[in-house]
Amino acid sequence: MKLYDFAMAPNPKKVRVYLAEKGISLPLEPVNIAAGESRTPEFLKKNPLGGVPVLELDDGSYLTESLVIIEYLEELHPTPPMIGTSxxxxxxxxxxxxxxxxxxxxxxxxxxxxxxxxxxxxxxxxxxxxxxxxxxxxxxxxxxxxxxxxxxxxxxxxxxxxxxxxxxxxxxxxxxxxxxxxxxxxxxxxxxxxxxxxxxxx
Ligand SMILES: N[C@@H](CCC(=O)N[C@@H](CS)C(=O)NCC(=O)O)C(=O)O
Structure with a gap:
């Protein structure tokens, strides 16, 4: 797995804070959204909405939406729980x-x-x-x-x-x-x- 990321933007930040709290290590690939890198034809194939974060999965497919990425990782790594237990x-x-x-x-x-x-x-x-x-x-x-x-x-x-x-x-x-x-x-x-x-x- 790999996370397409941009240091200055809030939605990728949410995911990075989550990863750090969980102790999950993922390769990060920077995408400079300020320079339009998330709007190139190549990036739009990963996320047609042109935003980050995007999680590249091991099967070569892509998961978009920061909250969905977090919830997917939480299901893979339920401990320590970060969405409650009941x-x-x-x-x-x-x-x-x-x-x-x-x-x-x-x-x-x-x-x-x-x-x-x-x-x-x-x-x-x-x-x-x-x-x-x-x-x-x-x-x-x-x-x-x-x-x-x-x-x-x-x-x-x-x-x-x-x-x-x-x-x-x-x-x-x-x-x-x-x-x-x-x-x-x-x-x-x-x-x-x-x-x-x-x-x-x-
Ligand atoms: N709802 C999406 C929003 C993604 C989004 O809009 N990300 C912003 C950064 S916070 C972005 O990449 N903007 C650049 C663009 O849309 O070109 C999510 O939660 O992941």
Whole structure:
């Protein structure tokens, strides 16, 4: 297996943090998406949607979508469990992971695209779209802040895939200079602590 990767992008980051937390070693092949390398005819054969990460399997086929890649690896390597151990625990972890992805990472992406000078001229920017996303981001952040509470990790006492996604999302916010609601102190404390883990450097 081999993972097509780009160091600066949040979706590959999620997968690398997961790999590091699990102690799984995979060859990484860099694809410079900023230079258009994920849009070449050759790469589009691997992922017609033109994004990374992509997992190349031993049979020469490709698996796309960061969460699906993580869940596939989790089935191959169930220990230590990173999606919980009971049906309800697994549902709770997935619930939090979805909030981190859809409520935080995607909203940060929308704000970044609609405000960053990098995207001016590349996409039609909309201040309204950025403002709507900012409100949605703040709502999701408050939900996560309450759920994290005093716990060391997003879903409780041990790291899960929700931590992997939230770290990638919040580092993306830092990169895109998207401000986070300062009243979300549990999220801020979680971020400070999680960044101390070796996996955060992956
Ligand atoms: N839903 C996909 C999104 C993949 C994606 O959009 N990746 C971005 C990096 S975070 C990318 O490669 N963008 C470059 C492009 O689309 O050309 C996933 O979770 O893997």
């Amino acid at each position: 049906p309800l625990e697994r549902a709770r972890v997935r619930e939090l992971e979805r909030i981190a992805e859809l409520g935080i990472l995607q909203r940060v992406g929308t704000i970044f695209q609609n405000t960053s000078p990098f995207f001016a001229g590349r996409v039609k920017q909309s201040a309204d779209a950025a403002e709507t996303a900012r409100n949605q981001l703040n709502t999701a952040l408050k939900v996560l802040d309450a759920r994290i509470g005093n716990h060391p990790f997003v879903a409780g006492d041990r790291p899960t895939i929700a931590d992997c996604t939230l770290l990638a999302a919040l580092e993306f916010a830092e990169f895109g200079q998207v401000a986070l609601d300062p009243s979300c102190t549990n999220v801020a404390r979680w971020l400070r602590d999680f960044k101390q883990r070796p996996s955060a450097q992956a």
